Amino acid sequence: MSTPRGIRNNNPGNIDFNPRNPWQGQLGIEEGVARPRFARFDQPENGIRALGKLLINYRGKDGLPGLGEKGIDTVLEAISRWAPSSENDTRAYAEAVARSLGVRSTQPIDLRHPATLRAMVLGIITHENGGNPYKAQVIDEGVRRALL
Template structure:
């Protein structure tokens, strides 16, 4: 039986961002319900990571979300996820103390949070460091 990549990896959208026509993400592909009904698709994983980073920055800047718990509570609400387990996984994966305020404008912090979200969203999948670093770099431009 062939092993298929997780949906977020196949769509080059490792944060599993919902498609929204109002979001004109860099590198976003036209929706195609035959391929994917709900989530955005991107031309490269770097652009998918960029979109994830930009969205996380919006959570921090516009909505004032400064802890992993607050950010993941919005990213992955309880109606669809075990949010408490997700928060714990991201805190552990990023080395963030529970309840600690984080600054996503710092590249190392952004990289740690994004890498942990990708790991959680995609069943342990990890991109090569260069792909992750480039996506984060684009998000922080």
């Protein structure tokens, strides 16, 4: 069985490569695939950091009408932006991540809270890669870096 793309790229959230985003530890676009799309990182902690930073930054973006407070502050809103329905079963993805957080997908959450961000990151890693290969310390360090 081959290693999932996100794990090979040290980018367990499968963040699209964008040269305008000079992420800490980003090495460039992925290599060795027919249609490169995702960023590559030097270590998983920096890929997890970028994942966490993006989720935190979503708070300032427009959320879905009638959900939560102003901005993106629910699992459903965050996953709708992270994994658009044009490419994913966004509702199922959001429900799976919300279950891992122990909340409803439409319930407001605070991603600046370390335990909440960690749970959200872990839910995304698990969904994007079919599981989580990382030790707790790797995820903890990526989340710590995201919150700096």
